[in-house]
Amino acid sequence: MLAAIGAKTVDDLYGDVPKSALNAKIDLPAHKGELEVERMMGAMAAKNRAAGAGPFFVGCGAYKHHVPATVDHIIQRSEFLTSYTPYQPEIAQGTLQYLFEFQTQIAALTGMEVANASMYDGSTACAEAALMARRVTKRGRVVLSGALHPHYAATTRTNVELLGDKVVQLPIDTGATEDLAAAIDGETSCVIVQTPDVFGNVRDLSALAKECQAKGALLVAVVTEIMSLGAVKSPGEMGADIVVGEGQSIGNGLNFGGPYVGFFATREKLIRQTPGRYCGMTVDADGKRGFVLTLSTREQHIRRDKATSNICTNSGLCALAFTVHMTLLGEAGLRRVAMLNHEAACKTADALSSVKGVSVLTKSYFNEFTVRLPKNATGIVEKLAAEGVLAGVPGERLWPHDKDAHDLLIVAATECVTDADIEALRSNLERAL
Amino acid sequence: MTMNKEGRPTRGDAATADVVTFTGNKALQIEESLSFEKDAFASTGVDFPAPSGKHDRLGAMKRAGAIGLPGLSEPEAMRHFVRLSQKNYAIDMGPFPLGSCTMKHNPRLNEKMARLPGFGDVHPLQPESTVQGALELIDTLAHWLMELTGMPAVAMSPKAGAHGELCGMMTIKAALDAKGEGHRTRVLAPESAHGTNPATAAQCGFSVDAIPADETGRVDLAAFRAKLGPDVAAIMVTNPNTCGLFERDIKAIADAVHAVGGYFYCDGANFNAIAGKVRPGDLGVDAMHINLHKTFSTPHGGGGPGSGPVVLSAALAPFAPVPYVVKEGGKYHLVETRRAAKAEGEGTAGGRITAFNGQMGMFVRALAYMLSHGGDGVRQASEDAVLNANYILARLKKEMSPAFAGYCMHEALFNDDFLKDTGVDTLDFAKAMIDEGYHPMTMYFPLVVHGAMLIEPTESESKEELDLFCDALLDLARRAKAGESARFKASPMLSPRRRLDETAAARKPVLRWTPELGARAAE
Ligand SMILES: Cc1ncc(COP(=O)(O)O)c(C=O)c1O
Numbered sequence: 001m002l003a004a005i006g007a008k009t010v011d012d013l014y015g016d017v018p019k020s021a022l023n024a025k026i027d028l029p030a031h032k033g034e035l036e037v038e039r040m041m042g043a044m045a046a047k048n049r050a051a052g053a054g055p056f057f058v059g060c061g062a063y064k065h066h067v068p069a070t071v072d073h074i075i076q077r078s079e080f081l082t083s084y085t086p087y088q089p090e091i092a093q094g095t096l097q098y099l100f101e102f103q104t105q106i107a108a109l110t111g112m113e114v115a116n117a118s119m120y121d122g123s124t125a126c127a128e129a130a131l132m133a134r135r136v137t138k139r140g141r142v143v144l145s146g147a148l149h150p151h152y153a154a155t156t157r158t159n160v161e162l163l164g165d166k167v168v169q170l171p172i173d174t175g176a177t178e179d180l181a182a183a184i185d186g187e188t189s190c191v192i193v194q195t196p197d198v199f200g201n202v203r204d205l206s207a208l209a210k211e212c213q214a215k216g217a218l219l220v221a222v223v224t225e226i227m228s229l230g231a232v233k234s235p236g237e238m239g240a241d242i243v244v245g246e247g248q249s250i251g252n253g254l255n256f257g258g259p260y261v262g263f264f265a266t267r268e269k270l271i272r273q274t275p276g277r278y279c280g281m282t283v284d285a286d287g288k289r290g291f292v293l294t295l296s297t298r299e300q301h302i303r304r305d306k307a308t309s310n311i312c313t314n315s316g317l318c319a320l321a322f323t324v325h326m327t328l329l330g331e332a333g334l335r336r337v338a339m340l341n342h343e344a345a346c347k348t349a350d351a352l353s354s355v356k357g358v359s360v361l362t363k364s365y366f367n368e369f370t371v372r373l374p375k376n377a378t379g380i381v382e383k384l385a386a387e388g389v390l391a392g393v394p395g396e397r398l399w400p401h402d403k404d405a406h407d408l409l410i411v412a413a414t415e416c417v418t419d420a421d422i423e424a425l426r427s428n429l430e431r432a433l
Numbered sequence: 434m435t436m437n438k439e440g441r442p443t444r445g446d447a448a449t450a451d452v453v454t455f456t457g458n459k460a461l462q463i464e465e466s467l468s469f470e471k472d473a474f475a476s477t478g479v480d481f482p483a484p485s486g487k488h489d490r491l492g493a494m495k496r497a498g499a500i501g502l503p504g505l506s507e508p509e510a511m512r513h514f515v516r517l518s519q520k521n522y523a524i525d526m527g528p529f530p531l532g533s534c535t536m537k538h539n540p541r542l543n544e545k546m547a548r549l550p551g552f553g554d555v556h557p558l559q560p561e562s563t564v565q566g567a568l569e570l571i572d573t574l575a576h577w578l579m580e581l582t583g584m585p586a587v588a589m590s591p592k593a594g595a596h597g598e599l600c601g602m603m604t605i606k607a608a609l610d611a612k613g614e615g616h617r618t619r620v621l622a623p624e625s626a627h628g629t630n631p632a633t634a635a636q637c638g639f640s641v642d643a644i645p646a647d648e649t650g651r652v653d654l655a656a657f658r659a660k661l662g663p664d665v666a667a668i669m670v671t672n673p674n675t676c677g678l679f680e681r682d683i684k685a686i687a688d689a690v691h692a693v694g695g696y697f698y699c700d701g702a703n704f705n706a707i708a709g710k711v712r713p714g715d716l717g718v719d720a721m722h723i724n725l726h727k728t729f730s731t732p733h734g735g736g737g738p739g740s741g742p743v744v745l746s747a748a749l750a751p752f753a754p755v756p757y758v759v760k761e762g763g764k765y766h767l768v769e770t771r772r773a774a775k776a777e778g779e780g781t782a783g784g785r786i787t788a789f790n791g792q793m794g795m796f797v798r799a800l801a802y803m804l805s806h807g808g809d810g811v812r813q814a815s816e817d818a819v820l821n822a823n824y825i826l827a828r829l830k831k832e833m834s835p836a837f838a839g840y841c842m843h844e845a846l847f848n849d850d851f852l853k854d855t856g857v858d859t860l861d862f863a864k865a866m867i868d869e870g871y872h873p874m875t876m877y878f879p880l881v882v883h884g885a886m887l888i889e890p891t892e893s894e895s896k897e898e899l900d901l902f903c904d905a906l907l908d909l910a911r912r913a914k915a916g917e918s919a920r921f922k923a924s925p926m927l928s929p930r931r932r933l934d935e936t937a938a939a940r941k942p943v944l945r946w947t948p949e950l951g952a953r954a955a956e
Contacts (some may be wrong), residue, residue, distance in 0.1 A: 001820055001821075001824045001896060002820070004824060004827050004828065005820075005823045005824055005826075005827045005840070006827065007823070007840070010816045010819065010820055012840070013819050013820065013823055013840045013842075014679070014707075014710065014711075014819070014842075015840065016678065016679035016680075016681045017679055017707070017710075017711055018683070018684055018716070020715070021711050021712070021715040021716060022710065022711060023710060024583065024710075024711065024712045024715060026580055026581060026709060026712070026808050026812075027580060027808070028577060028580055028581070028803075028807065028808030028811075029804075029807055029808065030807040030808065030809050030810075031805060031806050031807030031809055031810040032804055032805060032807060033805075034542050034805070037542060037546075037801055037804045037805050038542070038545075038546070040804060041546045041549070041552075041570075041797070041800070041801060041804070042549065042551075043566075044551070044552075044566040044567075044569050044570050044573075045546075045549040045550070045551025045552050045566055046551055046566065047551070047565045047566030047567075047569065048551040048552070048555045048563060048564050048565070048566040048567050049555070049559065049563035049564070050550035050551055050554040050555060051554045051555065051556055051559075052550060052554050053550070056556075058556045058558055058559055060558055061558075061788055061789075062556055062557055062558070062789070064554075064556065068478075068479060068507075070478075070507055070510060070511060072548075073511075074511075074514045074515075074518070075734075076544060077514075077515070077518045078518075078523045078524075078525030078526065079518035079519060079520075079521040079522075079523045079525075079526070080518055080521065080523075080734065080735055081523070081525075081539065081544075081732045081734055081735075082523040082524040082525045082529075082536075082539050082732055082733070083521045083522060083523045083524070083529075083733065083734075083735045084529065084531055084534055084536060084733045084735065084736070084872075085534075085733070085735065085736035085737075086735065086736065087531075088522070088863070088867065088872060088873055089930065089933045089935075090864070090867055090925050090928040090929070090930050090931060090932065090933065091520075091521065091522040091867055091872065091925075091928050091929070092520075092521055092522065092735070093517070093520035093521070093929050093930055094517035094518045094519065094520040094521035095521055095735040095736070097465070097467065097517050097520075098514070098517055100467070100944075100945070100946070101467060101468055101469070101946075103944055103945050104467075104469060104945040104946045105502060107945045108500050108501045108502055109500060109502075113945075114944050114945060115944075115945070117736075118736075118737070120592035120593065120596060120737075120738070120787065121592065121787060121788060121789075122788065123787050123788035123789075124592065124596070124786075124787055131636075149788065151785060151787075151788035151789065152788060154784060154785035155785050155786060155787055155788060157784065158603065158754070158784035158785055158786055159636075159786075161784075162603060162606065162636065162637050162638050163636075163638045164638060202491060202494045203494075204493070204494060229496070229500075230496070230500075231491060231495065231496055232491055232494050232495065232496050233494050233495070233496050233497075234496065246788075253553045253554060253794075254553070254554055254555055254556045254557070255547075255552070255553055255555075255793050255794040256552065256555045256556070256557050256564065256567045256789075256790060256793035256794075257557030257788070257789025257790040257791065257793055258557075258592065258738070258740075258787075258789060258790070258791055258792040258793055258794060258795075259592075259737070259738030259740075259792045259794050259795060260738075261738075271942070271944075277736070278942070278944050279944070280938040280939070280942050280943055280944050281938065281943040281944075282933050282934045282935065282937050282938035282943075283933070283934055283937070284930040284931045284932060284933045284934070285923075285931040285932045285933075285934075286931055288930060288931075290930040290933045291933075292933045292934075292935050292938050294935065294938040294939050294942055294944075295939055295942060296939075297939070299628070300595070300627075300628035300629050300631075300632035301627075301628040301878070302628070303628075303632075304628050304631040304632060304641075305631035305632060305634065305635040305640075305641040306635070307628065307632040307635070309632070309636070310595045310598065310599060310629045310632035310633040310635075310636050311593075311595055311596075312593065312594065312595045312627075312628075312629050313593040313594060313595070313724075313726065313733070313736060313737040313738070313739040314593070314736055314737045314738075315736075315737045315738045316733075316734045316735040316736030316737045316738070317732070317734030317735060317736075317737065317738060318734075318737070318738055320734075320735065324510065324514055326502065327468050327478075327503065327504070327505050327510050327513065327514075328477070328478035328479050328504065328505065328507065328510050329477060329478070329479055329502070329504055330473060330474070330475075330476055330477040330478065330502055330503055330504015330505070331474060331475075331477075331499065331500045331501065331502040331503075331504065332475060332476060332477040332504055333477030333478065333479040333481065333504050334500070334502060335496075335500075336477070336481050336483065336484065337479070337481050339484035340481055340482070340484050342484075342488060342489070342490070342491065343484050343485060343487070343488045346488035346489075346490055347488065363490070364490050364491060364492055364494060365490060366491070381560055382560055382562065385559075385560045385562060385563055386562075390556070390559060390560075390563070393558045397558060397769075398558075400769075400770050401770070415481065
């Protein structure tokens with residue numbers, strides 16, 4: 001090959017690299033066989049406690065659900081796994097059609113008119129919603145609920161402040177009593193509120209939606225547990241302008257935080273200001289129905305510094321996992337598994353409320369609720385972890401600087417939780433307190 | 434009709450190419466409707482026990498009304514998605530020479546490792562004591578990235594290349610603000626830059642000033658120098674650049690931008706040409722993202738997920754976002770908040786850019802790739818990628834027109850000069866490749882080359898595969914020149930769909946299935 005190229009050595013091909021920088025010494029181990037790599041990585045994996053290894057009640061934006069075996073088989077098919085963004089639609093109809101189905105599923109679940117083909121995750125989708133509200137309203141002040149997941153709040157703050165805009169963060173609100181409407185002023189671009197919120201409260205956003213509309217601000221609803229939409233009213237029905245969130249619960253594993261699949265849904269009239277990709281329906285030269293990426297004049301590869309977002313690679317394969325799982329569930333399966341989640345949470349809350357010193361703070365919830373412990377929850381969670389029970393997320397983990405939150409424990413119970421798991425949590429908590 | 438000895442036909446009579454079948458199917462290509470068109474709104478493919486009905490604390494918030502989601506049985510769902518999959522081209526089927534995108538083989542060991550329950554089934558908010566192996570993995574991958582780039586720090590949480598750019602530029606902005614240099618608002622970026630570069634700069638509140646390319650496809654040094662000034666925050670340079678060329682004057686560029694008090698952001702999307710050969714840290718880079726889904730072979734998955742860690746210079750490291758992993762007293766610790774970071778004397782961290790800890794699933798795959806290849810294999814992969822690209826360049830230049838003279842790095846760039854007066858344009862040429870069984874190269878990018886065709890073979894292609902690919906492209910080029918433009922204009926003819934009407938799609942966007950759409954189709 002070198003002869004055909006007309007070079008003597010491969011290093012001739014690197015002739016433009018400054019001599020002093022070429023072939024730098026790199027101190028890394030030599031290649032290894034498959035068996036040895038498996039051994040090394042297996043050893044690392046073995047040091048982690050897997051969610052499925054015992055009683056597990058950790059949530060707050062990532063949830064342990066049962067994913068049918070079919071899902072993982074489909075997403076490992078070469079044609080999906082090893083393809084690229086569908087820039088050549090004639091040979092990417094498989095990807096494009098599932099994206100179209102994904103968009104339809106998300107729109108239906110959120111109660112919105114349109115949804116894009118995915119974002120990185122819920123938190124970046126939330127930040128993008130704030131940036132979009134800025135473009136739509138031409139205002140520079142974002143109001144964040146005191147029960148928005150702190151990672152979402154921080155991610156949004158980072159993005160919004162880069163542009164010099166203001167963020168107003170309401171204080172921690174465990175009981176869904178905050179007055180968000182009062183925080184809206186003439187400069188407010190949007191109000192961002194989560195439901196079920198980070199403490200588990202299912203929120204009615206109808207009144208807030210009207211206030212937002214009256215004051216010219218957009219209502220951004222965040223859903224970090226999309227399975228809830230099989231049981232509770234959709235934000236779209238309540239009048240939200242943008243609905244964003246995390247789709248991990250359907251089809252995707254916990255993966256220590258990623259990759260996940262963010263979703264972004266809104267009203268049709270706002271579509272030109274949205275971030276991300278869309279798949280649209282069209283016809284081919286023979287008049288047959290087909291799908292293409294569309295509305296790309298909003299995107300970075302066309303609009304460059306005027307683009308609505310810099311996003312390029314997003315969460316295609318995670319969106320496929322979502323679509324396959326959702327297609328297996330259907331509305332009937334979704335409603336059923338959602339109610340199983342709800343029942344598991346109700347049973348868990350009842351069990352915990354019988355423990356002395358523990359009070360359940362959340363009244364109306366889906367599969368997650370908050371309890372107040374008589375002492376700092378971090379130590380209790382560690383104690384229970386040593387007993388093999390992962391009890392939930394201690395308040396200190398999410399609000400390290402807010403002492404009031406340190407005795408809070410946020411507990412999630414999904415369809416994976418058994419009665420024996422609930423009893424293990426109850427009895428171990430009782431012993432630990 | 435020919436018969437074998439038993440009188441069974443062995444070969445059909447000459448058939449016409451345009452068979453119209455009753456089903457619309459073409460043998461292995463099976464038409465597949467949308468799941469929403471299957472009248473399955475009441476069924477499900479999963480079997481959960483019925484809820485007891487004893488608990489309901491949703492009150493008025495309970496969802497009423499139909500959602501409108503079809504449910505397919507397992508065999509129906511399997512067929513649905515398998516049929517869809519067969520309408521896709523993939524690296525596992527053949528060459529996928531998309532320049533800049535780096536479609537290399539995805540070893541399945543990496544998939545297997547990512548699915549170990551100790552990685553795949555671990556929650557990001559579990560107590561640290563239960564995730565020491567996960568933190569060790571992140572720390573180990575970080576070490577590899579720092580060693581390969583010669584940089585002292587790395588931010589692991591960015592979710593893709595563009596998110597890495599945002600992370601890096603945000604860090605630069607934070608560093609400037611800390612020095613009281615908020616007046617630096619201009620970012621320089623070559624015209625050949627990927628769209629994410631200017632989009633990122635704008636998302637950070639910077640204005641973008643484009644630098645032209647010189648006649649060799651590299652940054653025009655004189656034009657660049659003329660643009661330098663006290664308001665320059667940074668330059669964003671891709672190296673090797675999007676023309677597939679190494680920026681010869683990279684050190685001079687770095688020195689010049691540093692001399693005026695700006696930073697050097699390197700887009701590392703093309704790191705796969707130099708990994709193990711050249712350390713960006715030796716070239717004056719302050720920040721660079723690495724697309725794990727390119728250089729380190731985590732699968733592209735039809736458009737993600739990716740992962741874009743950003744290596745940082747010592748000056749920028751204190752402004753990196755949370756979270757990050759530290760090792761203290763033999764234990765790994767995840768630093769998750771800005772104030773916690775400060776308390777440890779790490780400076781003011783740059784806030785958070787995403788929930789949780791980054792793309793762990795991609796970290797596992799990338800580390801499995803690195804351990805398998807070793808430092809030696811990573812270098813070899815870079816060399817082979819460059820060798821393959823130059824082989825293509827050498828063979829194709831007989832009929833096609835290279836955009837620039839000389840060797841290339843990991844991708845070969847052509848312009849459309851060779852198609853002049855043939856009536857065939859870059860799009861037609863690319864579509865004709867589809868009928869030959871290839872995914873087209875990247876077209877019309879970079880913007881600085883007319884009718885650009887950017888071919889990146891990666892190290893994964895064998896010489897045999899490359900030869901057939903080159904023969905096929907040479908044949909197409911000859912046909913174009915021989916006046917066969919009608920064939921090009923009509924292509925692709927053999928794919929599951931022919932050219933799609935993108936204008937109509939954008940004019941009246943149909944972005945979801947609706948019952949009305951179904952009704953209209955039925956008419
Ligand atoms: C040169 C270049 N820069 C940046 C990017 C953006 O990377 P990502 O798609 O991972 O966001 C790409 C890839 O698409 C690229 O080719």
